[in-house]
Amino acid sequence: MDRDAPSPPPRFPVNLAAPDLTPWRVGNTGIPGVHSFTSEVPGPHLLITALIHGNEIAGAILLDHLLGASPAPRRGRITLALANLEAFAHFEPEDPTASRFLDEDMNRVWEEHVLDGSGRSTELRRARELRPVVDSADVVLDLHSMLWPSDPLILAGRSVQAAAMGVAIGLPPVVVADDGHAGGRRLIDYHRLAEPAPGRGALLVEAGQHWEASTVATMNGCFRHLAGRLGLFPPVAALPPGRLAQVTRTVTAQTDGFSFMRDYRGGEVIAERNTLIALDGEIEIRTPHDHCLLVMPSPRTLRGHTAVRLAQFA
Numbered sequence: 280m281d282r283d284a285p286s287p288p289p290r291f292p293v294n295l296a297a298p299d300l301t302p303w304r305v306g307n308t309g310i311p312g313v314h315s316f317t318s319e320v321p322g323p324h325l326l327i328t329a330l331i332h333g334n335e336i337a338g339a340i341l342l343d344h345l346l347g348a349s350p351a352p353r354r355g356r357i358t359l360a361l362a363n364l365e366a367f368a369h370f371e372p373e374d375p376t377a378s379r380f381l382d383e384d385m386n387r388v389w390e391e392h393v394l395d396g397s398g399r400s401t402e403l404r405r406a407r408e409l410r411p412v413v414d415s416a417d418v419v420l421d422l423h424s425m426l427w428p429s430d431p432l433i434l435a436g437r438s439v440q441a442a443a444m445g446v447a448i449g450l451p452p453v454v455v456a457d458d459g460h461a462g463g464r465r466l467i468d469y470h471r472l473a474e475p476a477p478g479r480g481a482l483l484v485e486a487g488q489h490w491e492a493s494t495v496a497t498m499n500g501c502f503r504h505l506a507g508r509l510g511l512f513p514p515v516a517a518l519p520p521g522r523l524a525q526v527t528r529t530v531t532a533q534t535d536g537f538s539f540m541r542d543y544r545g546g547e548v549i550a551e552r553n554t555l556i557a558l559d560g561e562i563e564i565r566t567p568h569d570h571c572l573l574v575m576p577s578p579r580t581l582r583g584h585t586a587v588r589l590a591q592f593a
Contacts, residue, residue, distance in 0.1 A: 289376075289426060289427070289578075289579065291375075291426065291488065291489065291490065292490065293372040293375050293489075293490040294490050294491055294492065295336055295337060295340060295490045295491065295492065295495070297336045297339070297367075297370050297372075298336070298339050298340050298343040299343075300312075300339060300343060300361060300364065300367070302346075303342075303343065303346050303361060304361075304364060308358070308412065310360075310408055310409065310411070310412060311364065311408075312360060312361035312362070312364050313358060313359070313360045313361070313409070313412055314346055314358065314359050314360075315356060315357070315358040315359075315412075316349070316350050316351060316352060316356065316357050316358075317352070317355075317356040318351070318352045318353060318354045318355055318356070318511075320353065320354035320355070321354065321355065322352070322353075322354030322355025322356070322509070322510060322511065323355045323356075323417040323418055323478055323509050323510075323511070324355060324356040324357075324358065324415055324416050324417045324418070325352075325355065325356070325357045325358070325416070325417070325418045325419075325420070325505070325506060325509055325511055326357075326358045326360060326412060326413065326416035326418070326419045326420070327342065327345075327357070327358070327359050327360065327419075327420050327422065327502060328360045328362050328409075328419065328420070328421045328422065328466065329341065329342045329359075329360070329361055329362065329422045330361050330362045330363050330364065330366070330367050331362045331363060331385050331386050331421060331423065331466060332363065332366070332379045332380065332384075332385065332386065332423065333363045333364075333365070333366025333367040333368075333369065333370060333378040333379060333380060333381075334366070334367075334370055334375050334376060334377070334378045334379050334489065335379075335422075335423055335424045335489055336367070336370060336489070336490065337422070337424045337486065337487075337489065337490070337491070337494040337495045337498060338422030338423070338424070338498060339361060339367065340495050341422065341495055341498045341499055341502070342359050342361060342422075344499075345359055345502075346359055350512075352506075352511040352512065353510060353511060353512060353513070354510055354511060355509070355510070355511050357506070357511055358412055358416065360409060360412060362385060362405065362409065363380065363381075363385050363401075363402060363405060364405075365381055365401055365405070366378050366379065366380050366381050366385075366401070366402075369381070375489070375490065376426065380401075380402055381400075381401040381402065382400035382401045382402055382403075383400045383402050383403070384402070384462070384463070385402035385405065385406060386463075386465045386466060387460060387462045387463025387464065387465070388400075388402060388403050388406050388463055388464070389406065389463075389464040389465060389466050389468060389469040390463065390464040390468075390469075390470075391470060393463070393464075394406060394407055394410060413466070413469060413471070413472070414471055416472070417478050417479050418444070418478075418479065418480055418481070418482075418505070418509065419466065419467065419472055419480075419481040419482070420481075420482050420484065420501065420502060420505055421465075421466050421467055421481065421482065421483045421484070422484055422486065422498050422502075423483055423484065423485050423486070424485065424486055424487060424488060424489040424490075424494050425485050425487065425488055425489065425545065425575060426488070426489055426577075427488075427545065427575070427576065427577060427578060428488065428544050428545065429485070429487075429488075429544060429545025429546055429575055429576075430451070430453065430544070430545060430546030431451035431453075431484070431485060431486050431487050431494075431497050432451050432453040432454070432455055432484075432485050432545075432546065432574070432575075433445040433448070433451055433453070433454045433455065433482050433483065433484050433485070433501075433521070434454075434455050434457060434465075434467065434482070434483040434484075434485065435454055435455065435456050435457075435467070435480075435481075435482055435483075436456070436457065436458075436459060436465070436467045436468050436473055436481070436483075437456060437457070437458060437473070438467075438472075438473050438475075438480055438481070439475070440475065440476075440479065440480045441467070441472075441473075441480035441481055441482055442454055442456050442523055443480075444480045444482060444505075444508075445482050445521060445523075446520050446521045446522075446523055447508060447520060447521075448482075448501060448504045448505050448508065448518070448521065449504065449517070449518030449519055449520055449521050450497065450500045450501050450504055450518055450521075451484065451485075451486070451497060451501065451521070452518075452519070452521045452522060453521060453522055453524060453546065453572075454521045454522070454523050454524070455523075455524050455525075455526060455572075455574050455588070455590055456523065456524070456525050456526060457526035457529065457574070457588055457590070458526065458529060460529075460531075460584075460585050461529070461531050461583065461585070462583065462584065462585075465483065466481065466483070467481035467482065467483045469481070482505075484497070484498060484501045485575065486498045486501065503515050504518065522592055522593075523592070523593040524572050524574075524590040524591060524592045524593065525590060525591055525593055526574065526588045526589065526590045527567055527568065527589055527590060527591050528567055528588070528589045529585060529588050529589075530557070530559075530564055530585070530586045530587050530588070530589065531583065531584065531585055531586065532559055532580045532581065532582050532583065532584055532585075532586045533559050533560065533562065533582065534559055534560035534562075534582055535581060535582045536558070536559070536560045537557065537558070537559045537560075537580045537582075537586050538557060538558055538578075539556060539557045539576060539578055539587075540555060540556055540557060540558070542578065543556065543573050543576045543578075543587075544573075544576075545573060545574060545575045545576055546572070546573070546574075547572075547573045548570055548571065548572050548573070549566045549570075549571040549573065550569065550570060551566070551569055552566055552567065552568050552569045552571070553565050553566060554566045554571075556573075556587075557586065557587070559586070564586075564587075566589060567589060568591055570591065570592065571589050571590070571591065572589070572590040572591065572592065573587055573588075573589065574587065574588035574589070574590050575587065575588065
């Protein structure tokens, strides 16, 4: 195999129909696509975001369903935000990966100097537009899905309180504490959400493959358990606590010739330390410890992008 030749784009079936978001584009907050519902009883502010990536339509399907039901929290406030509506408008089942973003990845711009800087892009403009509602939230649940086969998981960044929140939810059952990406900060890494503060935290749920009904179901379950624990909606039956895994190494491709030794699935555990799992040009990538969890390996990784995160269960 020629390791320097990029592999062909993956083709996965699109088993979900993109929702009609026309009724929700205006919003009720003064910010397009952002809807808030407030109880008269004080309580936390829960922000649910979908479509940070315009082709991840499972989250949009869930928010479309929730908005159609006009959620009425028992206490506090719930906000539902459809993030990258402009990219979503270009979603086509025939080429479903093309609408991930228009100019840049919207989940790499959440750093103060970037948001406050002079940069210009469709995604950066939208992040600035959403920033006031993010600044007002106590808890954020950012809904995502995955291109490559993987078990669902929650990413908590390096926030201890967010990790504890994810473990308490129990769905998905694996919570990963990580340092994010070299290419920029995610929404859950935004300083106000990541800093220690009582009752505050941000979770990114990777609920399954992009265009599968089971992914929508996992998102809905995660939302229901979180909202129930916060007291915004009736509690649901508790699940066993999740397992926390700490990322010990984030592997960023240094060459365009990065390739795994075989097809790995996200959530797979490699039993033995020092197992060769990939080549980055001539550089060997080996597991740093026994029982090494592979977090979202990307078989088609370009230079400068995250290829896989290696983690150890706490």
